[in-house]
Amino acid sequence: MYLDMLPTTFGNTLWFSEEELQELRGTNLYRATELQKKSLLNLYETKVEDLAKKLLNLDGDSEIEVCFEDFLWANSVFWSRALNIPMPRSYVFPEMQDVHQSGTPEADKKGSEVTQSDDLTKETTHSTVHGDTVWVEGLVPGIDFCNHDLKPIATWEVDGIGLTTGVPVSMYLLSGNIRFVCFQSRICL
Numbered sequence: 001m002y003l004d005m006l007p008t009t010f011g012n013t014l015w016f017s018e019e020e021l022q023e024l025r026g027t028n029l030y031r032a033t034e035l036q037k038k039s040l041l042n043l044y045e046t047k048v049e050d051l052a053k054k055l056l057n058l059d060g061d062s063e064i065e066v067c068f069e070d071f072l073w074a075n076s077v078f079w080s081r082a083l084n085i086p087m088p089r090s091y092v093f094p095e096m097q098d099v100h101q102s103g104t105p106e107a108d109k110k111g112s113e114v115t116q117s118d119d120l121t122k123e124t125t126h127s128t129v130h131g132d133t134v135w136v137e138g139l140v141p142g143i144d145f146c147n148h149d150l151k152p153i154a155t156w157e158v159d160g161i162g163l164t165t166g167v168p169v170s171m172y173l174l175s176g177n178i179r180f181v182c183f184q185s186r187i188c189l
Contacts, residue, residue, distance in 0.1 A: 002141040010076045014040070044071045081144035082137040084172065086158060092134040141171055 013024065013033040024030035045068075052066040162168040162178065 004044050006077050007074070007143070010073075010080070011077065014072060014076065034102060039066060040072060044068050072105075078137075078139065081139055081145065083140055085138045085140065086133045087136055089132050089134050092136055146173060 013029060014022065014037055016024075016033070021030065021033065024033070029125065052071075053062075056062060056064050056066070067172050157164070157170060157172050157174065159165045159170045160168065162170065166171055
């Protein structure tokens with residue numbers, strides 16, 4: 001299972017013990033770690049904790065407790081493996097598709113940022129848009145392991161016009177002599 005293959009510990013300063021962190025006191029790294037951990041704790045307490053409880057209750061797992069360390073693990077997994085993935089605008093912002101088709105697009109065809117407000121969180125999210133493509137960060141299970149080495153041999157390429165893959169806005173991974181192709185987040189060999 002994919003989750004079983006993910007690391008359980010990380011070497012970044014967010015995972016340092018209080019004693020290890022005190023050795024950095026007075027440095028920019030200490031302050032940055034302190035601010036990042038405070039920000040993540042705030043996000044966990046104000047949004048994630050209640051949402052996780054609701055989701056577990058819906059799934060019938062009300063006995064399971066989610067703690068900040070679980071959230072910190074998920075955050076570390078995501079940001080150590082996330083890829084910038086091209087997706088059709090309609091997949092990312094389905095409600096904007098109607099607006100786009102009615103002649104009042106939120107972003108022009110040359111490429112700009114789309115701003116979307118989520119009524120639940122009262123926050124704004126940004127995604128880079130080029131025509132009908134939106135670039136979002138995400139995990140691609142399996143592909144994320146390809147460059148976790150001191151000397152990675154894999155390269156992740158984006159084929160914006162379909163010259164290599166034959167499919168516009170597709171991606172492919174080169175690892176040695178093997179080419180793996182990912183079309184709009186569907187993996188093909």
